[in-house]
Amino acid sequence: MKRRVARRYAAERRFRALGLAAVLLSLAFLAFLLVTMIVRGAGGFSSTFLTASDATDPAMAGVWGALKGSMLTILVTMALAFPIGVLAAVYLEEFARRNRWNDLVEVSINNLAAVPSIIFGLLGLAVFLKVMNLPRSAPLVGGLTLALMTMPVIVIAGRNAIKAVPPSIRDAALGVGASKMQVVFHHVLPLALPGILTGTIIGMARALGETAPLLMIGMRAFIAAPPAGVTSPATVLPVQIFLWSDEVDRAFVEKTSAAIIVLLVFMLMMNGLAIYLRNKFERRW
Known part of the structure; x- marks a missing residue:
């Protein structure tokens, strides 16, 4: 023994x-x-690196245009993927009946989460540019494409977070006369919100670092001015890093490394904000 x-x-x-x-x-x-x-x-890094946009002269090149493009693209992605993903997770977990059709939907969502990002780029090219005739190389199209890629991750994380809420919470709310909608949105969803935000953090971090789908929709063009809105031509930080790394001029090597530092700081700030919100809304039972 x-x-x-x-x-x-x-x-x-x-x-x-x-x-x-x-x-x-x-x-x-x-x-x-x-x-x-x-x-x-x-x-x-220079005095104009964070305030200037792309340029043919490495001494004049900066990341503000790409940084603003990344912000606008992520805002569009968040505005679409988060509410739709959360509502889809709530419906599938709390309201949908268990039948073959819903089983097929669940399997499809799980498969979409594992699809390579380049496939979503091809989908965005075919639907948003060819069919809907949206402006090429715009944060709106980039955000729509990344929202399609991010939504399955949010749905899966949301369903797992909702499933983790103890059934006793639902039973107690129903026992005091709450309706099904009140149980879900007043009790279950607030308790599941930290887990949902965790999935959103993962999805947004993946979207922020993606390059392949944005290259497919034309966001690799030379953009010398920051975008004025979500429909203006723009690029994003990962694509800007890719373009500078392919330059022949060795002076762009320093610019590439500096842009990588800016991208890492931007991602850390986004993740830090999301973690703060997750901890703020976290409830224990």
């Missing part, structure tokens, strides 16, 4: 050491990336 207990404790210590090593390895890769980008991109 003592030998078995000793073996279990030894296995637990090995597992903890392995987990700690995995965390340290991940942090080491992240630190290496940050240090490399800071060293390479320190010379790319």
